Amino acid sequence: MKGLGELERTVMEVLWAREDAGHQAATARDVSRALAGDRDLAHTTVMTVLDRLAKKGFLERERDGRAWRYHPVASREVYVTELMLGALNETGDRDAALAQFVRSVSRDEIDVIRETLAGLTSKEPPA
16 A cells, blocks of 8 residues: 555544544545644645545545545554555565564553454464
8 A cells, every 4th residue: 555645644634533533524624624723725735635535545435415525445553554564565574574563662562462463363263
């Protein structure tokens, strides 16, 4: 999965936060309003970024009268996972990269990794 530019990432963060809060898909106006305090962007710029993200496959959109409503195709966690897997594919030695990653995480993160691995290994293989 290809990475996002700075403005694309900012727009996606707005949409992911809305989704996390249980809100419905957003219009370009909704996104513009959400960004108004942080960034001085023209509404047409937001519309262009949303259209580009939809064409790249990061967003789905549906008509709502004259406007489009946008929502993320995947969660923030899925996106970050794809970035991490892409980075692993760039290394010549995935095992070494994974080992270095594990050595760089906190104690709490190690516990999360252990719990996740235990959950995966405790499942019965499909018959």
